[in-house]
Amino acid sequence: MSWKIGRIEVSSFKAFKHINLDLGTSSLLTLDGPNGYGKTSIFDAVELLLTGQIKRIHNLFSTLMTKNKANYDDNLFWNTRSGKNDLSIKIEFVDGERKLVLARHAPVKTFETKANNRADKFKHFSLYELPDFYSKAYTAANKRENEFLDKIFGSNFRENFSFLNYLEQGQNKLLHTRVDERKDALGSLFNISDIAAEIENCRSITARLTRHLNDEKRKAEENSLNTECTALREMVQADLGSAEYRKLSTIEPGPSWDKEDPFPTYDRDVHAQFLEFIRKLSDLLPQKAAIRIRAGNEEIEANINLHAESLSSLARLGTDMGKLDDLDQTKKEIDQLAKATAILKKGPSVITAEQARTLPGWSTDRLEWFETQITTRNDLQTKNTANDSAAAELARLKQQIFEEHAKLYPDDKLCPLCGNDWGSHASMLEAVEERAQKIADALGNDGKALVDLISSMTTELATIETHVREREAILKPGYNDALHKTLTAAKTRLPAIQQLDERLRAEGIQITFTFNEDEVVVASRLEELRNLMRAKKTDEVVTPPDDWRQIIDTVFKDLQDFYIFDPQDLKNKALYIKIKANEAQSSKLKKCLDALQKIRRENDAAEKAKDKVNRLRATLEKAEQKYADQTISEIELIFHIYSGRLIQNYQRGLGLFIESRDGKQLRFLTAEKSDHDAVMSMSTGQVSALSLAFFLSLNKVYADVPLILIDDPSQSLDEVNIASLTDLLRCELNHCQLIVSSHEEDISAYMRYRFNRAGLTTSSLNMQRLAKEAL
Structure with a gap:
């Protein structure tokens, strides 16, 4: 394929607000102008678009900046002087009549996320294939993955770009890489990456197998199985006879030793625990009488605590x-009598029929008569004036007061109402009757009738009151x-x-x-009751062991089952456990032997697999070395010629050689025999020339895209080297599109002159002038 760059447009990237470069069809394009006007930025833009990163910036960031900081306020690549505009890089590629427009685009909002401002982060610069150079259709349909570049420009194009197509300003970093690591750096170029990956897989598998074989836990398991097998061989006994299974325990679920199969898998500690328990139970059987006494005494004490x-x-x-x-x-009756007393105190003037029915002690038909009187009283109270009603009530109350007063002071001559001294009790009563008669005479007929009615009702209620007092006198003393x-x-x-x-x-x-x-009396009584209950205990002559109850409760539902237990059954159970343990030991021995044999088989298989993997790795390493050696030999002659033309005045001879050391290294040698790399004996200018020679040799042999970018080679080369470089480029690499930057106009003009003399087209772009025009 012969893709070449036709036009470049850069917006809001690094030093550029907006710049448009038309490269035309020139074989040589020189980017001129003083340092600081964006020559390197153009190369960075091309590299970012074609590889998805700027390798120089990435390496500098890992060297200079800290790894822990994730967020940065500013972005190195976004030109904010142009305002809030999207960052874009657009290149039109031309191959005869075919055209291809690729672009990298990052919207403004991308840079608002501080994590995207890390200088070694390039994922947010998305790749697009546009329909034409003037399109801004940055849509999902036009978006492409980075692998699209390898598909267009050839396999491993992005990885090899810095080796085949672009030489950064200064010396090639590869020259300052250790001689045994240079070959690995060129792995994708030499097509040995897949083999190297397989070799690494072999190393990884070998390491895992070694760890597996040397695993301490696995070794400990093998030793443990070996020891256990030896012990089980010694423990397995000859025929012990037979014993029928019989369940001895009455509790559910029963103990493990009383199961039909007490050893699902044999365990020495469990076996010892079973035998120890059988021994303890056997020791308890002769002490049944002592246990019966202890159980009875404990039951008495338990009853005292339970019924405290x-x-x-x-x-x-x-x-x-x-x-x-x-x-x-x-x-209940006392409460009823108290309620009746309260009702009686209300008097006949206000008592209701319902209240009268609740009173005790009514004679035959007297309640019915009293209810009739209440009805008549209510009618009279309705007809009478308030004064008549009050007079009737006063008459009743007067009568009640004098009756009660006579009970307490039968011979008192003082009036209980006004306190006047009448000389004698009889004189006082006559005065009261006289006054009462005057009040009665002042009443009307209905008033008099009401007074008479209240008087008769009072007499009836007095009978009830007497009954209530008599009942209270009987009940209260006994309550x-x-x-x-x-x-x-x-x-x-x-x-x-x-x-x-x-x-x-x-x-x-x-x-x-x-x-x-009395709490003192109660406490004394309680202590006496406890002592009387404890007196029922039986003296203990023999003391059972401390855990007797725990042993019995583990086997028997209650003590009666223990008391009737036959010692011969326990002896039979002990024999049954021994027989089952022997059977389980035999089964466990077989399982242990099988497990031990499995580990040993796995170890043998791992050793064989490790040996095969090591042989495979050795074969792959030899193939890799042989292929790398052959690949290096392909560029050795060209590199010798190129280096000789670029480094003409080298005191150690004309032209350099490449040594691969059986494909293990990549070392530059002079004509003089030396164990040191040639780079160590060269000046800065000579190393730069060597870098150019190696870069151009790789491009000549391996490059699929005829594109060479060289950033300011005159920085470290003298005039002789520049002249040699110009002749080498116009003669050997005239099929390529050359883009070279230079800060010295005479060198740039000389290179274009030499190309023009060879009949090749050239063009020049002055970055300083273009930058000013873009303002």
């Missing part, structure tokens, strides 16, 4: 624990409010307390005391 609250209540209530129902009934409250609080526990009382009576412990709320 009921015992405390029993010590407080005593024989009165069953009186709750009687006290409830008595309390214990503290006992009632205590029984009510313990109502839900009374059945348990009564059951405990019956159990104590059955054991000969009689409760003879009554209710007492």
Whole structure:
């Protein structure tokens, strides 16, 4: 393919606000002008578009900047002086009648994300294939991946761009790479990357196999299996006879040693635990009597603790624990009598029929008569004036006061209403009756009738009141409010307390005391009850082991099952466990041997695989070295000629050689035999010439795209080297499109002159003038 650059347009990139370069069809294009006017920026723009990165900037960033900082406020590539405009690089490629327009584009909003401003980040510069040079259709349909460039310009074009098509300002970095690493740097150029990847895979596989073989955990497992196999061989016994399986435990689920298959997989520690438990259970069997005594004593103590609250209540209530129902009934009647007293105090003037019905002690038909009186009273109270009603009520109250006063002071001569001294009690009563008669005479007929009615009703209620007082006199002395409250609080526990009382009576412990709320008395009673219960314990002559109950509870549902247990059954169980352990040991030995054999087979297979991989790697390394050696030999003659033409005044001989050391290295040698690389004995200008010679040799042999970019070769070359370079380019590489920058106009003019003499077209772009025109 013969793609060449026709036009370049750069917007908002580095030094350029906007610049448009027309390269035409010239074989040589020189970019002229002083330093600082964007010559290198043009090369950076081309490299960014064709490779997706600027390698020089990437290397400088990794050398100079810290790795940890991710966000930067400014972007090295975006020219903000042009305003908030998108960054774009556009190049039109020409191949005869064919044209191809490629572009890199980054919208303004991209740079608002500070992480995109890292100088070694280029992913946000997207690649586009445009329909024409003037298009700005940066759409998803026109977007291309970087692999598209390799498809257009040839395999590995992007990786080899800096070796074949573009020589940066100064010396080629490859020359300052260690001699045994130069070949690896040119791996994609020599087409040995795939072989190198396979060699690395071989190394990785070998390392993994080695780690697998040397794994400490695996070795420990192998040693452990070996030791276990040896131990199991010693433990496996001859025929132990037979024993029938019989379940001994009565608890569910039973212990593991009582299962039909106690050893799903043999374990020495589990076997020892089973035998130890059988021994402990066997030691308990002769102590059944002692255990029965201990269990009885513990049961007594457990009952004391279990019924602690009921015992405390029993010590407080005593024989009165069953009186709750009687006290409830008595309390109910006392409350009813109190309610009746409250009603009676209201008097006949206001008592209602409903209230009268709730009063106790009515004689036959008297309640019905009293209800009739209430109806009549209500009618009279409606007809009478307020004064008549008040007078009737006063008459009643007067009568009630004097009756109550006479009960307390039967011979008192002082009036209980006004306190006047009448000389004698009889004189006081006559004065009161006289006054009452005057009040009565002042009333009307209905008023008098109301007074008489109230008087008769008062007499009837006095009978009821007498009945109420008599009942209260009978009930209140027999009612214990503290006992009632205590029984009510313990109502839900009374059945348990009564059951405990019956159990104590059955054991000969009689409760003879009554209710007492004195805490000292109650505490004394409680302690006495505990002592009486503990007195039922039996003295222990033989002391069982501390874990006797834990052993029995592990096997038996209750103690009765232990008491009837036959010792011969336990001996049979011990034999059964030994037989099953022997069977499990034999099975475990077989499994251990199989596992050990598996590990050893895997080790043998890994060793064989490792040996095969090592042989394969050796074969690949030899093939790689042979191919690299052959590939290097392809450029050796051209490099010798080119270096001789560019370095004409070298004191160690004309022309340099390349040595590959069987494809392992890439070393530059002089005509004089030396173990040192030629770069070490050269001046800066000579190294630059060597760099050019090697770069042009690689381009001559390997480049698929006829494009050569050289950034300011005159920086380090003298006039003789420049003249040699010009002749070399116009004679050997005249099929290529050459873009060369120079800050010296006479050198630029000389190069164009030599090309013109050879009949090749040239053109020049003055970057300083173009920059001013773009302002």
